[in-house]
Amino acid sequence: MKDVYLSIGTNMGERYENLQHAVDLLKEKKELELIRVSSVFETAAVGYTDQADFLNIAVHLKTAISSVEMLNICQEIERELGRVREFRWGPRVIDLDILLYNQENIETENLIVPHPRMYERAFVLVPLVEITPSPFDEQLQQAHDLLQQMDCEKEGVIFWNHFNEPSAVN
Numbered sequence: 001m002k003d004v005y006l007s008i009g010t011n012m013g014e015r016y017e018n019l020q021h022a023v024d025l026l027k028e029k030k031e032l033e034l035i036r037v038s039s040v041f042e043t044a045a046v047g048y049t050d051q052a053d054f055l056n057i058a059v060h061l062k063t064a065i066s067s068v069e070m071l072n073i074c075q076e077i078e079r080e081l082g083r084v085r086e087f088r089w090g091p092r093v094i095d096l097d098i099l100l101y102n103q104e105n106i107e108t109e110n111l112i113v114p115h116p117r118m119y120e121r122a123f124v125l126v127p128l129v130e131i132t133p134s135p136f137d138e139q140l141q142q143a144h145d146l147l148q149q150m151d152c153e154k155e156g157v158i159f160w161n162h163f164n165e166p167s168a169v170n
C-alpha cells in the first residue's frame with residue numbers, strides 16, 4: 001500500500017461543510033483507506049490575497065491505486081462539490097492537491113509530486129506536520145524542518161477548531 005498525503009482547501013460557501021463533504025467522499029472510495037485527518041486551520045489567502053480566508057486540512061491515505069488515478073479521484077470530488085475554476089489561485093469551493101505520493105518524485109504534464117509549492121506554504125505544512133508527528137521519510141522530514149523556520153503567525157495561519165480529533169479515523 002502506498003502512503004498519500006493530500007491538502008484540502010476551501011474559501012467559498014459553507015467552508016466547514018465543504019471540508020466534511022470532501023472527507024466523506026474520500027471515505028466512501030473503496031480504493032482508499034483514510035488514516036488520518038488533521039485539525040482545521042483558518043488561513044489567510046496566499047498568492048492572490050484579495051479573497052476570503054481559507055479553511056485548510058491535510059489528510060493521510062493508504063491506497064494501491066496509481067498517482068494518476070489518485071489525481072482523477074481528487075478532480076472528481078472537486079467536480080462533485082461544484083468547483084468552478086475562475087482563475088488561478090482564486091476563490092474555490094474546494095481544492096484537493098496531492099502533496100506526497102509514496103515518497104516518489106513525479107513530473108508529468110498533469111501531475112507534479114511533491115506538490116511544487118508545498119514547502120513554502122504554511123497552510124500546507126501546519127496540518128501536514130500535525131498528522132505526521134514522527135516523520136519517517138525525507139520528504140516529511142523536510143516539511144517538519146521548513147515549518148520550524150517559518151513564522152506561521154506572519155503567514156496568517158490560525159488554529160480554527162477540531163474536525164475529527166487529529167488521530168486515527170476508524
Ligand SMILES: Nc1ncnc2c1ncn2[C@@H]1O[C@H](COP(=O)(O)OP(=O)(O)OP(=O)(O)O)[C@@H](O)[C@H]1O
Pocket residue numbers: 071085087088089090095096097098099109110111112113114115116117
Ligand atoms: N500534485 C498535484 N496535485 C494536484 N494537481 C496537480 C498536482 N500537480 C499538478 N497538478 C495539476 O494542476 C492543475 C491545476 O490545479 P489547480 O487549479 O488546483 O491549481 P491551483 O490550486 O489554483 O494552484 P496550486 O497548484 O498553486 O495549488 C490540475 O489540473 C492538475 O493537473
Ligand SMILES: Nc1nc2c(c(=O)[nH]1)N=C(CO)CN2
Pocket residue numbers: 008009010043044045046047048054056089090095123
Ligand atoms: N490560505 C490559502 N491560500 C491559498 C490556498 C489555500 O488552500 N489556502 N490555495 C491556493 C490555490 O491552490 C491559493 N492560496
